[in-house]
Amino acid sequence: MLPLMVRCMFGYRQAFYEDMGGSSSLHGILAGNVKRARFRLGYSQMKLAELCGVSTSFIGDIELEKKYPSPEVLERLAIALFMKPYQLLIDPNDLAVRERTSDLQGVYLELQAGIERVLQEVFSGCVSAAGHESSETGVDRPSPDHNSGTSSKSYDDVYDNVAPDNPTPNSSS
Numbered sequence: 001m002l003p004l005m006v007r008c009m010f011g012y013r014q015a016f017y018e019d020m021g022g023s024s025s026l027h028g029i030l031a032g033n034v035k036r037a038r039f040r041l042g043y044s045q046m047k048l049a050e051l052c053g054v055s056t057s058f059i060g061d062i063e064l065e066k067k068y069p070s071p072e073v074l075e076r077l078a079i080a081l082f083m084k085p086y087q088l089l090i091d092p093n094d095l096a097v098r099e100r101t102s103d104l105q106g107v108y109l110e111l112q113a114g115i116e117r118v119l120q121e122v123f124s125g126c127v128s129a130a131g132h133e134s135s136e137t138g139v140d141r142p143s144p145d146h147n148s149g150t151s152s153k154s155y156d157d158v159y160d161n162v163a164p165d166n167p168t169p170n171s172s173s
Helices: 002-019 026-041 045-052 056-063 071-080 085-089 095-131 133-137 155-159
Strands: none
Touching (some): 026 056, 045 071
């Protein structure tokens, strides 16, 4: 009686996965994960095959569940897809995995928004600080190529001798 019950439960689970557009077999999970990751990165089967050192038809056969990669090729696939090998074998239809992935995506988006905000504040601060530099020091420095034509002193000779208390260049040097 127990085997029949287990078979019924397995049949229900398999039907659930097939309704969700997936396969409950390890081959099906791997095939779907490889294909999704490849699409996410914008890779063609040919590009992925080149990165893994296998034929394009082998990648196609993996995605069609006709062939299964060796552990070495599985590792090369994971590296090329910026994943860990075990991630290629995780069923994306597993509710716990989906919830965790959703949580991680939320954290990622929050971090990304925070980083963009901080960078924007830093860069806007730099731009506004650069605009107020001359008014804070009280000295409007001419550009280094500014030359009145009357003095043989260089820009650095004149402005290196500015005393902190007196913002006027010393002409005695």
